[in-house]
Amino acid sequence: MxxxxxxxxxxFDGIENLPLLAVIAAFVGLLVGFVVIGFRACIEFGTKFLLRVESDQFERLEPLWHFLLPIAGSLVAVALFFVLRRESRIVGIVHVLERFNSADVKMPIRNAAYQFIGGALALIFGVSGGREGPAIHLGAWTSSFVAHQFRLTHNSVRVIVACGITAGIAASFNIPIAAVVFTMEVVMLEFTIATFLPLMLAAFAAAALVSLIYPTSPVFELSPGMALHDWNALMVVGTGIAVGIFASLFKYEIEFFSDLKIGRVWQRMLAAGLLTGAIALILPQVLGMGWDTAVALVAGESEANFTIAFLLTLILAKLLATSACIGSGLPVGMIGPSIVLGVMIGTLCGMVESSVLGSGSNTPTVVYGLLGAVAMLGATLNAPLAALLTVVELSGELDLVLPGLLVIVAANLTTYGLFGRRSIFVSRMHSLGIPYPPHPSVLYLRRSxxxxxxxxxxxxxxxxxxxxxxxxxxxxxxxxxxxxxxxxxxxxxxxxxxxxxxxxxxxxxxxxxxxxxxxxxxxxxxxxxxxxxxxxxxxxxxxxxxxxxxxxxxxxxxxxxxxxxxxx
Missing domain, CATH: 3.10.580 (CBS-domain)
Structure with a gap:
């Protein structure tokens, strides 16, 4: 005996040995930073080596390439799709959320491999989507692998996987603060010191590593002397309402293509590539994430290179192409395109104000572009604080905080109150039959x-x-x-x-x-x-x-x- x-x-605290978790979180942050740097390097090298252009600058290619590239990207994804078993074909943020709600939070390696290879090739070939979805998936897999090697309790594994998700976002866009808040708002659905500190360490480690490779200057650089404090409250609310309408359309289109039962999955993926290619023949700006277009608009090039009619057409085209690519199952993300679409919609609102008021408008169009990005992210992801902090970190402009709060409220009230559209992640989880967000008592049991x-x-x-x-x-x-x-x-x-x-x-x-x-x-x-x-x-x-x-x-x-x- x-x-x-x-x-x-x-x-009943549930998170044992916080110092050990902090050390593992920092290690995971560095590891995920290396993985995301490798992912970004593959995209940049592939674009430069194969296409002879910088990443996301597809407009410089010949028109025939605009048509062929997304088709090639979808064909590559389809080829990988046939190699893998059914359960290994699910990737992206929804897959991460589904696994995060499982008992042991174990991320399958085949799904991660498909996400890395398929996501990199799809983005190299101009499929309309973003790199943050793959970065989140790869961060979750890396951290899950590390946590299980340490044989942590499952509630502690959940915290370390959340650290990997945070590090993936931070390394993808160099936005550590927004990454922490996003994970709290969307993934963990709780704010506690026991989880907050490891997330901060992981975000710091990943962002610090990435800053050694990529420049840390703001992505959205404003013209010198641009004043952001001069804004009209009514126009800010109007911009939020307009963004809320487009965000609702975006969610509807993604759900439409996701639930479409015509043909097989691989046929719908190929059709999404064909649709994107056909649109790109006329509007090559829809290819890839569209980051260069957003940067140009924020830099003040809207009046010189875009008309109201053209920008509206581009917004609708980008919505359609991105929704088709994401909804069909191609391994790309939606956060980057949401930022780009938000900049476009906000800029459109600013251009409309300028055309109506003429010299009576004192607010720079750029202000509405940045506020549009804030509103679009907040409305599509159901993460208002993360959305606001994302754009503040990308632009380095603290003057966005006050109007940003107002525009997020207007956009979310429009999306949820007027159209009844929930977060796209919530909708997809419900379509899989998974209760989300979980009941508070369930969260309580999971963290213990x-x-x-x-x-x-x-x-x-x-x-x-x-x-x-x-x-x-x-x-x-x-x-x-x-x-x-x-x-x-x-x-x-x-x-x-x-x-x-x-x-x-x-x-x-x-x-x-x-x-x-x-x-x-x-x-x-x-x-x-x-x-x-x-x-x-x-x-x-x-x-x-x-x-x-x-x-x-x-x-x-x-x-x-x-x-x-x-x-x-």
Whole structure:
């Protein structure tokens, strides 16, 4: 027989050993930074080597290439699609969210490989989409791999994967603050110090590494002397409403192409490439992310190179091409194109104001372009703070904060209040049959591990304890449970304290102490037991503690009472 007398504190914090998590988070940030740098380098080298142009400057190519390139990109994606099994073809942010809501948050390597190779080639060939979706996926896979190598508890794995997601965004656009807030708003759906600090470290490590390779100057550089503090509140609200309308159209088109059942998936991917190529024959600006167009508009080139009619046509064309590429399943992201579309829509609003008011307009068109980017991101991602911080970091303009708050409110009220359109990620998760966002009690259980909550005051016995054994154990303060085997993976537990005396010869199943409390409840429901015996790890059957359904329910009740007390 074996006695484990060490008592486990009943801490419900759920994130054990924060210093260790911080160290792993910093390591993950550096590792993800290298991966994203490699991904960006592949795109830039491929574009320069194959097409003889800089990344995202497809307008300089001959018109025939405008038509052929996205078709070639979709053909490459289709070829990879046929090589992979069905479950390995799912990529992007929605896949990351789906895995993040799974029990062990394990990211399959085949999906990540398809995301890296397929995403890089698709962007090299001008498929209308962004690089941040692949960066988030690659960051999540890298961090998941590292976390499982360290054999962390599953709630801690969740934090490290969130660090990888944060590092992926930070490295993709060099926006560390916005990356942290995005992960909190969209992925983790909670703000706690225990998770906030590791995310900050990961973002810092990734952004610091990327800054050694890429310039840290603002992406959206304004003309010298441009004043952003002179803005009209009514026009800002009007811009938000206009962006909300286009954001609703964007979401509708993505959902339309995602739910389209005409033909097979690979046929729809090829059709998206054909559609993008056909549009690019007339409007090559739709190819790729469109970053160069947004930079030109922010630099003040709208009046010189764009008319209102042309810009409106380009917006509608970019919406259609991007929606088709993303909705068909091509391995590209939507955050970058959302920023570009927002700049276009905001600039269009500014040009309309200038044409109506003439010299009476005191607000630079550029202001509306940047505010449009803020509003579009906030409305499509359901992440208003992350959207505002993204554009502030990309432009380096703190004067955007005040009008940015107003334009985000107007855009979101239009999108959700008038058109009833939720975040595109929420819509896609619901289409997969996954409740999102999860209920607060579920989040509470996910961030708490069995290891942190189990009672380790146990004594293992070779056979059923006698009355004498129980009496002796009741006098020992370091023994609260007697455990003996019944059959394979089935045990009987006996409570020796007045507080657990109801568990007399109660059946219990084995569960790894790395599991979360959500997994513990699922195990109890599946095996129809009220107790689980926690093992050292998944590969070990050494029992180190006991966890009961009654304890978990008591903690859930405490959570409800605490929230009710806070409301009062």
């Amino acid at each position: 074996h006695v484990f007398a060490k008592r486990q504190d009943f801490s 591990s069995v290891r942190a909550c189990m009672d380790s005051r146990i004594k293992l016995m070779d056979q059923s304890p006698s009355a004498t054994d129980r009496k002796e154990s009741s006098r020992d303060k370091d023994i609260a449970w007697l455990i003996h085997p019944q059959s394979d993976n089935q045990f009987l537990v006996h409570g020796t304290r007045e507080s657990n005396s109801q568990f007399a010869s109660a059946r219990a199943s084995l569960l790894s102490s790395q599991s979360s409390l959500e997994e513990a409840l699922t195990e109890m429901d599946t095996k129809k037991v009220d107790v689980v015996c926690a093992t050292q790890s998944r590969s070990s059957h050494k029992i180190i503690g006991v966890l009961t359904r009654e304890y978990i329910q008591r903690m859930q009740t405490k959570l409800v009472d605490d929230k009710q007390h806070q409301k009062e």
